[in-house]
Amino acid sequence: MSEQTEQTEQTHSGVVIVGAGMAGVQTAVALREQGFTGPVTLLGAEPHQPYDRPPLSKAVLLGKAEDSAFDVDFEGLGIGLRLGTEVIGLRAADRELDTGAGPVPYDTLVLATGAVPLTLPGTEGVPGVHLLRTLDDAARLRPVLAAADRAVVVGAGWIGAEFATAAREAGCAVTVVEAADRVLAGALPAEVTAPMARWYEEAGAELLTGARVAGIEAGRVLLADGRSLPVGAVVVGVGARPATGWLAGSGVVLGPDGSVTADAHLRTSLPGVHAVGDCASFPSARYGARLLVHHWDNALQGPRTVAANVLAGEPVQVYDPVPYFWSEQFGRFVQYAGHHGGADTLLWRGDPAAPAWSVCWLRDGALVAVLAVGRPRDLAQGRKLIEAGTVLDADRVADPAVPLKSTARR
Known part of the structure; x- marks a missing residue:
């Protein structure tokens, strides 16, 4: 092949x-919205139309929806969609x-492979043990949940709490087993x-905290302290890791956590290769730390930066968001914005025994993070204050009757 022919191809x-998850789909859409007219190809490992993940642990799992496919006209946008295509290597x-x-050639490459759930050692292939990450996972688990009278959830993190909520709504008795001494320890x-x-x-x-799973057998979960829990279904929700194993030896630099080490413009260590979403960490000047954000909003916002930089052919836009998730x-709507690592002050807004309350974290007087339980205005106003780096009056912040937007120091 001549050099000229190779360049043309x-x-x-x-x-x-x-x-082809949220980050990948939104990157393709953002490219078109921002005026890119060249070929765009989206590779998805699953055979399904690209879909949103949050409904999997809610409406899809409970049978209130069959799927959560994105409402995107891929053909109309000129996006080539190749489903059931697992990428196994990169030759930069x-x-x-x-x-x-x-082989699939590229001119510019965007890595948006997301994350894969962690498993419990020794439980792979054990009947009755489920993960909840994909549409197929939800489809397999839905009839099991409907038939089971008792479920054990391993892990009291965000996904564990959401599954326990769905299981209780389905009428299952639920036991949540957490190895740490408290919920949401990480x-x-x-x-x-x-x-x-x-x-x-x-x-x-x-809820059983400080409880480690020693093994899972048909019909029961064995704990390290000798207890045995009868069970009809087991769901493992102990976290996720970036889906980057296929990049080994590719030249793409990965961090200790397995994430692609992207720069402030979401570029990788290789020319023409960008990374976005759950698979990539990025440096935050706002927080003075490298962040790995495994949440929906990050997969929605990051693609706009990638698209802008791809179109410009040079780094024109920095990615430094205020992370957000819910x-x-x-029966509670929990929202979080920011990053509380490095905060020096924690302030409560309201009684945590009440249905609605918030927590604010300050650093040098400026709001850096807010957790809102049933107080969406605190979240919305707090997010704007974080973005602006506004220094607040701590006494007014601690008064739940004072709107957060009115707590700026005078």
Whole structure:
């Protein structure tokens, strides 16, 4: 192949996006919205039309919806959608991806492969043990949940709480087993999670903290302290890791957590290769830390930055958002914005025993994070204050009757 022919083929290959979840789909859409007219190809490992994940642990799991496909006209936008295409390798020198169906050339590449759930060692293939990450996972689990009278959830994080909520709504007795000494141990401080632990009992779910799973057999979960829990279904929700194993040896630099080490413009260590969403970490000047954000809003916002930089052909836009996520659990709407690592002050707004309350974190007087339970205005106003770096009056922040937007120091 001549150099001229090779360059022509690369030009026609356009932008290839690996991963057809929220980050991948939104990158393709953003490219078109921002005026990119070249070829855009979206590779998805699953055979299903691209879909949204949050409904999987809610409406889809409970049979209130069959799927959660994105309302995107891929054909009308000129986006080439290749489903059931698993990417197994990257040869950067050739600007090609290796897939089970053969090589796929690219001119510009976007990595948007998301994350894969962590499993419990020794439980792979054990009957009755489920993960909840994909549409197929929800489809397999839905009839099991409908038939089971008792479920055990391993992990008291966000997904564990959401599944326990759905199981209780389905009429299952639920036991949540958490190896740490409290719920959400990896996400929030102990004083903040203490009132959240009470939600389990109020919902009729048993919560066992400091309890490690030693094994899972048909019909029971064995704990390290010798206890045995009868069960009809087991759901494992102990976290996720970036889906980047296929990048080994590719030249893409990965961090200790397995995430693609993107720069402030969401570019990787390889020319022409960008990364976005759950698979990528990025440096935040706002927080002075590298962040890995496994939440829906990050997969929605990051693609706009990637698209802008791809269209410009150079780094013109920095990605430094105020991270945001939400969780619906035990009849409560929980929202969080910011990053509380490095905060020096924690302030309560309201009684944590009440249905609605918030927590604010300050650093040098400026709001850096807010957790809102049933107080959506606190979240909305707090997010804007974080973006602006506004220094607040701590006494007014601690008064739940004062709107957050009115707490700026005078």
